[in-house]
Amino acid sequence: MASFQVIGGNKLQGDITPQGAKNEALQILSAVVLSSESITIHNIPDIVDVNLLIELLQDMGVKVDRLSRHSCTFNADEIDIDYLASEEFRHKGGKLRGSVMLAGPMLARFKKAYIPKPGGDKIGRRRLDTHIIGFEKLGAKFEYDEQLHFFKLTAPKLQGAYMLLDEPSVTGTANIVMAAVLAEGITTIYNAACEPYLQQLCKMLNRMGAKISGIGSNMVVIEGVATLGGTEHTMLPDMIEVGSFIGLAAMTQSNITIKNAGVQHLGVIPDKFAQMGIKFSIEGDDIVVPEQDKYEVATFLDGGILTIYDHPWPGFTPDLISIMLVVATQAVGSVLIHQKMFESRLFFVDKLIDMGAQIILCDPHRATVIGLGRRYPLRGITMSSPDIRAGQALLIAALSAEGKSTIQNIEQIDRGYQYIDTRLKNLGADITRVG
Template sequence: MGTFKIEGGLQLHGEITPQGAKNEALQVLCAVLLTPEKVTITNIPDIIDVNKLIALLSNLGVKVEKLAHGSYTFQAKDVNIKHLESEAFKEEGKALRGSIMLVGPLLARFGKGYIPKPGGDKIGRRRLDTHFEGFINLGATFRYNKEDSFYGVEAERLKGTYMLLDEASVTGTANIVMAAVLAEGKTSIYNAACEPYLQQLCKMLNSMGAKITGIGSNLLHIEGVEKLGGCEHRILPDMIEIGSWIGLAAMTQSEITIKNVSWDNLGVIPNTFRKLGITLERRGDDIFIPKHPDGYEIQNYIDGSILTISDAPWPGFTPDLLSIILVIATQARGSVLIHQKMFESRLFFTDRLIDMGAKIILCDPHRATVIGHDFKSQLKGVKMSSPDIRAGVSLLIAALSAKGTSIIQNSEQIDRGYERIDERLKALGAKIERID
């Protein structure tokens, strides 16, 4: 088990460039299965979850060639469908949540798609109903082996239809879109997710020859085509990492510039941080966060009531940044209610912050009230464990702001979503050491 040792309480300084978006990478990598032609993808983050998916594609028979750091070509010309029913695939697939998005492309192109119940973060129930109901609507037959938690869908030819999704699931929408692009006829998907990364997937598929309209809205129309070709695609910067660096700058009262953030794809993220009193300056396509020597003050609503920050489907605030918002609030001036609607176990990491001296009232599994210290009382370093990717980096930010030494065990959870995070933090002046 990996461990980070952090000496906190230091101000940081410098520039940092966000990695490619993890959530987009998992989608577009699965899409390479839709064509036998070569697909080139750049700005792929070098992180555990993405590397697992690349290895899984390679084991399926996809020819993978690394061109440079973050740049690969993929050619799914000789896919070994029999590998889907092997014990090796069952082990590989269940180790990665994103593996579920292999099913749509496999079903569309080869008429069958199998997947073990995927793993990932332990943040609460993450059901797969939306994915499989979508495939069934397209004409697939569904089966589930309860004994070994193995899902399967099969169809001789998918047929387009109208469907209203029961939830605006990002991975569910991506999976159904990838299945529908090769279906016969027209598919309309209402209550579709419309995150920038889903938009990126649709644009990539269109460059491969798909016919998708309504991109960026919650109503997608897809005219099925006979086949797709190759393309070149560049992944957006990771908005979750951008939000993490904003939180780092605020908590350590540091001056940091975040480079090449793709401002136009950040939605409400900058203004949500501003509601906590954090100053963000747009400089071209960069974000500049100045030092906050006098701290930052949480805004109240216009009637004076306490601010609530909650997650919602895009263009609402992403749930992946709520843990960062919660940590920032521990040193703000004022109070805020954090409402995590989507996952019932995601706020349980707050007990570690309470151990560090934070004033947090966990109201229930979905809500926490944070009373800020206004930097009059520093958090203190403790020994703790990272429960999932986003909570892990939030605890890391707390440790970098804390007085004394912190130990964060299970650092592999952080490495699943953040590329070389210790090296990049050291470049800003952080004292962080990776130990086994």
């Protein structure tokens, strides 16, 4: 099992460019199954989860032409539908939560789909109800095999329908949209997710010939069409990486420029880091974070302690809560971190406490962080990465700590961040991959 050995305390310097967006990639790559024509995708992140999905597509019969490490042309004119019922797909798809995104396109084009028990991060309950209920409203029937932990979906035809989602699930909305584009009639999805990545998916589908309106709102209307064509698509920069690099610069007192950050698609992310007292400037599409000795947490107008919580877009993304918690440990002032959506995502704070952070874990969803204002720097320890986002947060903590840290189970970090050790070394970080 590989690990990172990190010598902390170095100030970093230089430019870094965020990778293509992981969460967008899992939707966009699944959508190539909707057409028998060629689709070219650019800015694909070279990470474990995305490469595993591309492998799954190839196993299904999708022809993949690698133009470069970050660009591919896909052609899904000869799909082996029954591969998705195989033991191999159950095993491989079960490692990747993103494999659930193949269900909507398969159901739309081939009228049947299979969903293995979801894999991915162990961050708490991540239910599939929104996906399944949406498919049922379009006319699909499903069976669940309890022994194999496998859903089978079938539909003689899909018929447009009105649906009010019980939660604005990003993957649920995307999956239902991909099923509805080839359904007969009109589908209206109310309380739909409206994240930039979902907007990207809808725009790409429209270029392929779909008829989707309401993009960027919480009511999406889809008029079904008979077939979809090919297109070319470029993915957005990964907003989670952008936020991670802002936090990294502040924690390590570094001068870092985040190039091509996709500023117009970041929503409230820059504002939340500004509330933490982190100074930065936006120059074109770049974010410049200068070296600063300290950053002081803002308080509410009535003097109340700042609360940072996750919320569906345009609220603050849950994927940056772990980063924000780490950044708060060295701020001046206190912060209440409230992770509403996943009940196990704060369970890495024991490692930060071992490093010297002052954190009170109130319950599975809330932690109070008393900022040390650098009076007592974090100290290096040996720790294990429990999930992608906590792993990156612990790496930032290690880079700011005194002494040597060892981060184990870095396969979790590799699932979401491409060449992260090489890219951080280019900024001056002392980080070594072992094993």
